[in-house]
Amino acid sequence: xxxMELREVWRVHGSGETAVQALRGVTLTVEEGELVAVMGxxxxxxxxxxxxxxxxxxxxxxxxxxxGTALGGCSRQALAALRRRRVGYVFxxxxxxxxxxxxxxxxxxxxxDGAGVRRARRLALAALAEVDLDGYGPRxxxxxxxxxxxxxxxxxxxxxxxRLVLADEPTGxxxxxxxxxxxxxxxxxxxxxxxxxxxxxEARHAAxxxxxxxxxxxxxxxxxxxxxxxxxxxAPPGRAR
Amino acid sequence: xxIKHGLLALLERGPMYGYQLRAxxxxxxxxxxxxxxxxxxxxxxxxxxxxxxxPLPRSEEGQRPYQITDAxxxxxxxxxxxxxxxxxxxxxxxxxxxxxxxxxxxxxxxxVVQTQRSATMRTLQEYTRLKARADQPADLAWRLVLxxxxxxxxxxxxxxxxxxxxxxxxxxxxxxxRRARLAGQPSTEVPTExxx
Numbered sequence: 001x002x003x004m005e006l007r008e009v010w011r012v013h014g015s016g017e018t019a020v021q022a023l024r025g026v027t028l029t030v031e032e033g034e035l036v037a038v039m040g041x042x043x044x045x046x047x048x049x050x051x052x053x054x055x056x057x058x059x060x061x062x063x064x065x066x067x068g069t070a071l072g073g074c075s076r077q078a079l080a081a082l083r084r085r086r087v088g089y090v091f092x093x094x095x096x097x098x099x100x101x102x103x104x105x106x107x108x109x110x111x112x113d114g115a116g117v118r119r120a121r122r123l124a125l126a127a128l129a130e131v132d133l134d135g136y137g138p139r140x141x142x143x144x145x146x147x148x149x150x151x152x153x154x155x156x157x158x159x160x161x162x163r164l165v166l167a168d169e170p171t172g173x174x175x176x177x178x179x180x181x182x183x184x185x186x187x188x189x190x191x192x193x194x195x196x197x198x199x200x201x202e203a204r205h206a207a208x209x210x211x212x213x214x215x216x217x218x219x220x221x222x223x224x225x226x227x228x229x230x231x232x233x234x235a236p237p238g239r240a241r
Numbered sequence: 242x243x244i245k246h247g248l249l250a251l252l253e254r255g256p257m258y259g260y261q262l263r264a265x266x267x268x269x270x271x272x273x274x275x276x277x278x279x280x281x282x283x284x285x286x287x288x289x290x291x292x293x294x295x296p297l298p299r300s301e302e303g304q305r306p307y308q309i310t311d312a313x314x315x316x317x318x319x320x321x322x323x324x325x326x327x328x329x330x331x332x333x334x335x336x337x338x339x340x341x342x343x344x345x346x347x348x349x350x351x352x353v354v355q356t357q358r359s360a361t362m363r364t365l366q367e368y369t370r371l372k373a374r375a376d377q378p379a380d381l382a383w384r385l386v387l388x389x390x391x392x393x394x395x396x397x398x399x400x401x402x403x404x405x406x407x408x409x410x411x412x413x414x415x416x417x418x419r420r421a422r423l424a425g426q427p428s429t430e431v432p433t434e435x436x437x
Contacts, residue, residue, distance in 0.1 A: 039362075041406065184373065203362060203398035204391065207369040212362050214355070222355050224362040 002065075003164050003195035004030040004053055009062035011048050011218075022048040024218040025062070032163070035187060035196040037206035040215035046199045047168060049215070053197055054087045054166045055079045066164060084113040088157025088165045090186075092172035096141040096149055096156075102128060103137030106156045115160075127155040131185055147178035154185055163194045170198070171205055183208045244276065244284045249293060249317040252309040256297055259285065260304075269382055273390070288313065335397065339404060350408060358401045365394040 011023040023045045030036050038046050051057040052064055055071050064071040067086045071079060088109075096105050107124035111117065125137050131151040141149055150170060157165045167186060171179030183198075187208050190196045198209055206212045212224040244266075251257060251265045259281045266276055285307055288294040293313035297306045309317070335357060342348045368391045372384065 041402070187373065201402075203365055204369075204395045206362065207365040207391075207395075208373075209366070212359075212366065214359070222359045224359045224366065 001032045002029050003032055003034075003067060004028075004197065005063075005065040006049070006053065007063040007065070009049075009052060009059045009064060011045075011052060011057070012060040021218050023052070023059070026215075026218070026220055028213060028220070030164075030195045030197060032193060032195055033191060034211070035190045035198060035209045037198045037200060037209035037212045038215060039201060039203070039206050039212055041201070044215040045218040046215055048218075050166050050168055050197060050199050054089060054164075055083050081113070084109050085160075086162055086164055088154075088159070088162045090150070090153050090157045090165060090167040090170040092169040096152055098141050100140075101137060102133065102139050102141070102144065102152045102155075105141070105152055106159050109156065110160050123160050124155070127159040128152070130158075130189070131155045145178075146174050147181060150174060150178075150182050151185060154182065154189065158189055158194060165189070165194055165196045167196065167198045169200055171200075171202075176204075179205070244280060245288060245293075246317060246320045248281070248284055248288065249309060249313050249320075252294060252307060253314065253317060256306040256308045258300075258304040258306045262307075270386060273386060351405065354401050354405050354408070358398055361394050361397045361401070365391065365398065368394060 006026050006028045009023055009026045010021070013020045013022055026045070026049060028036070028049075038049060040046050048057065052059055053066070055064070055066065055074070058071070066082060069082060069086075071082070074082065096102075097108070100108065103121060103124045106127050107115075107117075107120035110120035110123055115123075128134065128137055131154055133148060133151055133155065136144065136148065136152075141152070144152065154165070154170075157167075165186070170186065171182050174182060183205055186196060186198070196209075198206065200206050210225065213220055214222040214224070247266055247269075248262055251262055251269070254265075257265065259278055262285075263276050263278055263281050266281075267274070285294065289296060289307070291312075293310055293316055294307045295310055297308055299305045339350070339353065342350045342353045368387060372387050372391065
């Protein structure tokens with residue numbers, strides 16, 4: 001099942017001679033259970049793509065469909081509701097609220113969406129347990145390590161019924177072991193029935209994805225998918241190449 | 242890395258015969274370096290000639306185990322103590338290919354870079370998939386071998402990104418012009434097609 005789809009999406013900032021074509025006719029689908037990485041140099045359109053996929057920005061041309069809803073026809077209110085209910089974000093800066101506990105941070109999007117406090121709290125604790133933070137609900141962000149904070153952010157991104165997670169350099173300031181744990185977690189959450197788009201410039205991180213999309217100057221220039229037979233790589237170098 | 246030192250390291254654990262050595266070698270390299278039994282016996286006979294191992298009496302099943310000698314231990318210790326020289330490794334075919342692509346008229350260097358990046362990325366994805374599977378602590382040796390392959394593939398992608406950025410900055414014809422000047426040719430024009 002397709003969770004997110006970009007159809008021939010263009011995004012132009014400004015107009016006339018100073019117009020900047022941030023995205024030029026990008027088509028991309030992300031299925032349930034699929035993690036797609038987007039790689040490219042600065043200015044290639046990665047963040048624009050992510051903003052469009054999450055309904056934070058509207059395309060100049062083309063269509064964005066999330067969970068069966070075409071965003072083009074949505075009012076601002078409807079878009080805001082969609083962002084709260086269907087889409088989760090994990091950013092490099094965690095954006096956890098320092099004055100709220102881990103559980104309150106995770107429950108926040110549900111409460112903003114009108115869920116009762118008790119239901120929101122129950123779902124939040126379940127989401128924290130899923131990211132191996134059982135019992136950490138009452139802690140404040142500054143009582144957690146960087147890796148734990150990022151796991152709280154992932155729990156918040158996927159709390160409740162949301163199935164599309166958009167991650168922008170989610171391992172930013174973390175050391176390599178902790179960063180890997182975050183990606184492992186993202187991977188397992190996607191495998192359990194979500195869909196993910198991961199923007200990164202690190203090949204090591206993109207390698208956790210099922211597909212890697214290469215962006216250059218706002219256009220997809222190549223896509224790398226996995227081989228069918230991973231064990232084939234373990235032949236000796238002389239025979240494999 | 243030689244099979245010789247691999248076998249010596251395995252025999253340091255205790256006496257083993259050919260098939261055991263082969264199995265242990267493949268296990269410790271995570272299957273990334275399969276040996277045929279002929280290679281094992283050839284290496285063993287060379288080690289025996291050099292007095293680094295000695296054969297023990299045949300077992301009742303007819304297998305002949307080998308034992309490491311003191312000279313073999315000394316050789317092994319010196320191997321562990323000596324860093325692997327980069328110069329001893331095979332030449333980097335990719336770097337040479339890129340250099341030739343840059344200096345060969347009519348080659349789309351950007352396409353060469355992207356084709357390689359996509360292929361290396363795919364390899365990296367597969368290594369990562371294997372790594373996701375191997376998370377038992379008992380697999381530590383195997384995981385570290387896998388990490389070595391991962392880091393090398395990652396380094397290759399980073400180098401390709403660097404090549405691409407340099408191409409954007411300096412243009413694919415830069416080195417050709419310089420080569421032409423160095424060769425004392427007056428023209429800065431670079432032919433776009435190979436003429437024979």
